[in-house]
């Protein structure tokens with residue numbers, strides 16, 4: 183036999199695809215030709231595969247070898263094809279029987295010594311193989327637990343090319359994946375640890391219930407980070423497709439937790455304000471790596487000290503926040519990752535960031551104004567809730583009654599409110615109030631009686647609120663009503679919404 187075909191899988195963005203690796207060995211000048219749109223890493227595969235075969239004590243077929251990766255039109259990146267290429271050409275050379283590898287997807291990078299190395303993105307690749315009808319996969323030992331997360335597939339592991347060869351020849355067996363720990367992922371920080379901060383807690387709850395982006399202003403020590411870190415704890419768990427998608431993104435980034443389970447909690451990402459564009463958006467050579475934006479998909483992206491962020495970086499977030507997708511330009515074409523995040527930004531009120539609050543500020547009025555100006559702009563425009571937090575005084579740290587609500591209780595209210603909103607907007611294709619366009623809320627049957635919106639219209643007339651801000655308040659009012667179990671907002675809910683939009687100082691209103 184001088185022809186063989188072995189199954190493998192590749193990735194385009196977050197989507198896995200089955201790839202067939204064909205090897206044809208013919209007489210002629212000894213050479214290896216790789217076809218099927220290989221990128222640079224794939225050309226390097228040729229040298230790695232040769233070294234691995236020879237260093238595993240196997241005979242390199244001295245013939246003209248053509249390796250073809252199908253479908254040809256699919257862009258292929260990364261090193262996950264090495265093991266399948268080695269297997270295909272050894273089968274083609276007549277050194278291995280094909281039967282044990284028939285219909286099995288084989289994934290893994292080869293080291294020069296013949297060791298099988300882990301690759302990124304095993305989870306979505308195995309999921310794609312299963313979808314295409316594959317029932318058995320052979321993956322690197324270090325990726326095996328991750329592969330077992332995918333239901334409906336038998337996962338075998340290898341640590342070396344030699345082991346795969348011996349298995350096919352019937353003289354050795356494949357390895358079992360390491361047992362899953364069975365431990366659920368550790369629960370994140372809980373809201374019961376945040377005493378005081380009534381406004382902050384309320385802002386967080388409304389943000390979670392309506393899917394509203396949130397901005398928090400205040401001096402260091404006001405608890406902005408503490409609050410933001412606890413937003414995932416009051417969001418609903420991810421459902422099955424969401425969990426698979428989120429886990430796939432973390433798998434491609436190589437940061438999937440080792441427990442051998444799907445990510446079920448909404449993720450939390452807090453990139454530093456000096457983070458590079460690639461770290462935020464994604465990119466890198468070879469197999470594109472998702473950035474913080476995509477690792478926060480279905481969860482929370484927290485930008486602390488947002489006024490310190492580079493303007494261009496902030497700008498680059500605008501489109502993804504709007505569309506829920508990140509598009510990364512590549513040498514050949516583009517790659518797309520999902521990035522539907524709940525955005526939380528925090529900022530000090532001014533550059534000196536006096537922890538004692540505004541009365542001790544040493545900034546000039548111009549410096550303060552310039553700093554605030556950085557916070558306006560298209561990205562901040564998308565944020566519904568803008569609250570100002572003050573440092574918690576000692577008296578507030580000791581709760582007067584022992585009833586500092588834990589996240590579980592708040593999450594229940596959030597869940598109920600989300601259900602109410604989803605039922606209301608089901609016919610229009612929205613799930614959360616934060617997704618509903620403003621004009622929709624000003625039209626019947628959703629328009630609110632003029633008597634209830636009098637204060638709101640007054641704020642608009644006096645220039646305290648922009649037209650866009652007006653719509654944001656309406657959206658927030660619906661979420662407040664959902665949280666209160668009312669079927670539409672009344673005056674009290676609108677007042678609360680104004681509070682969440684404008685705070686007590688009107689400095690950040692708009």
Ligand SMILES: [Zn+2]
Pocket residue numbers: 532533534535536543544545
């Ligand atoms: Zn200052």
